[in-house]
Amino acid sequence: MKKINRIVIVGGGTSGWMAAAALSNKLSVDQFEITLIESSRIGTIGVGEGSTPYLKHFMHSLGFQESDWMSRCDASYKNGIYFDNWNGDKNRYFHPFYFSLDVKPAEVFFNCANARRRGIGPHINGDNFFISGHLAQQHLSPIADKTLPAQAEYGYHFDAAKLAGVLSDLSCSRGVKHISADVIDVNQDDGGDVISLVLDDGGEIQGDHFIDASGFNALLIGKTLQVPFEPFGDELLNDAAVTVSTPRETREKLATYTQSKAMSAGWMWRIPLTSRTGNGYVYSSQYLSKEQAEDELAAELNLDASTVNFRHINMKVGMRSKPWSRNVVAIGLSHGFIEPLEATALMITQWSIEYFIQLLMEVETPNEQCRDKFNTEMTRLMLGVKEYVHGHYVTSKRRDSDYWRKATSEESISLRLSALLAKWKSGEDFDEFLHCNERDMAYFRPSWYALLAGMDYRDESLVMVHQMLDPNLIEQAQGYSKTVAEKYFNE
Known part of the structure; x- marks a missing residue:
């Protein structure tokens, strides 16, 4: 591997801008040239998101006071998660911080x-x-x-698109170069390392190291380097979600917890923001159609499904076997995704970024040992989170549908x-x-x-x-x- 001076991040959104903010905070922009390329045609999935307490420490490390960013992101506080009806008997329990x-x-x-x-x-x-x-x-x-x-x-509930905007402003103020363009081609050297990205505006961006934050598209780690994706579908059945926002009831006190309620073929979330409530139904497309998911979610929210503008998301649940391959590090959805039951997506992204920076600061030139350590730790983290999430299903007493009979099976545990x-x-x-x-x-x-x-x-x-x-x-x-x-x- 060669010495890193130019770091190029492919993809914006929350993950990309978290990487840009952390890199510009920890590394001298005089020594490192940091560029983020973001497509204006790809939006952030801003459906209302929850976090673990790690986000609090991340924002603090960047120099933010909560008053600096929470109001800009419609953010509220999160004390934990209530799990409702996961045994099918109207039971409720709480996962605390x-x-x-x-x-x-x-x-x-x-x-x-x-x-x-x-x-x-x-x-x-x-x-x-x-x-x-x-x-x-x-x-x-x-x-x-x-x-x-x-x-x-404690954690937070927030608008993910607005948080990306806050981090973008901070990153650019610290010297990160922001380019709005689509990557249409990737150039590699004879050994397979990425050396430059060709943009649709005619530009070409060279780099020493690349961070793939391109989401499920996985432009560099998947399409270019062909790093295998290991699916978790045998254990975690859910591969889709339907979402809708509802107005916040201002007469009621703002809830300070996330609600996760088990449904016929998955579970639904309710995330209270200061401006609205984010709702979503995470389900398995093998057992439920989009229309059935819409109807079930609408019934829970007392909405007329025919009048609601639902948003559908396809989820690719699993992970890249080696998120740091050659001179590319994959973070966020391009690295992997475990369904959002415990709000772990940004936590995993944060750990990836911070561990990469730690390794970068330990050696002048990254080596094979750095790469192996990173891949080992990230795989350990992903598998650990997957097991905890899977534990919610295999411990359930529900057997009231084909979905729950399959989800509670221990065949693939x-x-x-x-x-x-x-x-x-x-x-x-x-x-x-x-x-x-x-x-x-x-x-x-x-x-x-x-x-x-x-x-x-x-x-x-x-x-x-x-x-x-x-x-x-x-x-x-x-x-x-x-x-x-x-x-x-x-x-």
């Missing part, structure tokens, strides 16, 4: 969950043991009115997820399993407990010895989280 003040009450919840799976305790969801759970229940912002002993963790679920269901030491596999897990202890306890996943015939906690201690733990929420958060 966990931080240090949750440690002690969370341990009580973990004990209760272990008692339940061992057959000697009642079904208890985790929301009341986490501060973010109480904030979500009361529609409270995670911004404390008083000084907290520890920093709260990964060996690690199968072992994890077996450890939980058998009543054995689940925490030891998590510890031993920590390096390969994208999600950690609180998330797995929230999912498995929330779904009440267990062997109902199992009865094992378990040291039960004093009921007063359980009540105190829930009361502690509620007290902290009420004491520090009022708006």
Whole structure:
């Protein structure tokens, strides 16, 4: 590999501009020439998007205060995700954002969950043991009115197209060159490295290294370098989505959580923005037609489907086997996509960008070892996220349609997820399993407990010895989280 001085990003949108912003923030624009080529004919899928807490740290690293960008992106706060009807019995559980003040009450919840799976305790969801759970229940912002002993963790809901605009403004102000054009041809050297891009305006852009942020089109990593795509369709059935925005009900307090509700052939999201509510139905086209998906989503939203302008999205679920190939790094959808159930798309994009920059700063000239490390870590992350998302389906008790009978099948389950679920269901030491596999897990202890306890996943015939906690201690733990929420958060 040769020394990198010129970095060219192909594709704008949220992923491309995240890369441009991070690169111009970390690397000296006097030393590196950064160019982003964006087609004016390809729009961003701005249907209302959610994030994990990693986006908060990303925006802060760029120098943003929340007041700088949230109002420009119709953004609201996100304390976690409510999962409704995933067992088909109107059940509801909460996936919280966990931080240090949750440690002690969370341990009580973990004990209760272990008692339940061992057959000697009642079904208890985790929301009341986490501060973010109480904030979500009361529609409270995670911004404390008083000084907290520890920093709260939270995510956001936002308009993805507007966030891309904010990052574009920042990047260009820091020296990133923005070209509005379509790439019509790619030139490679004799070894296969990309050396230049031919544009439809007659221009040609040369570069030392290229970042493919061209979405599912995967112009460089797929069409040019022919890096294989590994589909996840055997495990994750959903390959389509239909979306529609609805007006925000201003008389009601703005929700501070994402809602995910299981449907006949997938699930629907509701994402509250300050300007509107983003709604979408993620489904499998093998089991539902576009028209059926529209009708089912409209019925849930009390809309007349014949009068609604729906938007349809085809999803390519899977990943590139080697997202860094030759002198091209694929990020965002060109790298891979796992359905949006846990809002992980931007998190994976962020990790890709930041790890690439880290490797770039460690060596003067990227080498084969850098590339191998990147590909190993990104593959580990993608597989870890895929397993957690797949866990939502295979733990469900639903068998009420062909879709759910297939989605809950364990025929194509990964060996690690199968072992994890077996450890939980058998009543054995689940925490030891998590510890031993920590390096390969994208999600950690609180998330797995929230999912498995929330779904009440267990062997109902199992009865094992378990040291039960004093009921007063359980009540105190829930009361502690509620007290902290009420004491520090009022708006």
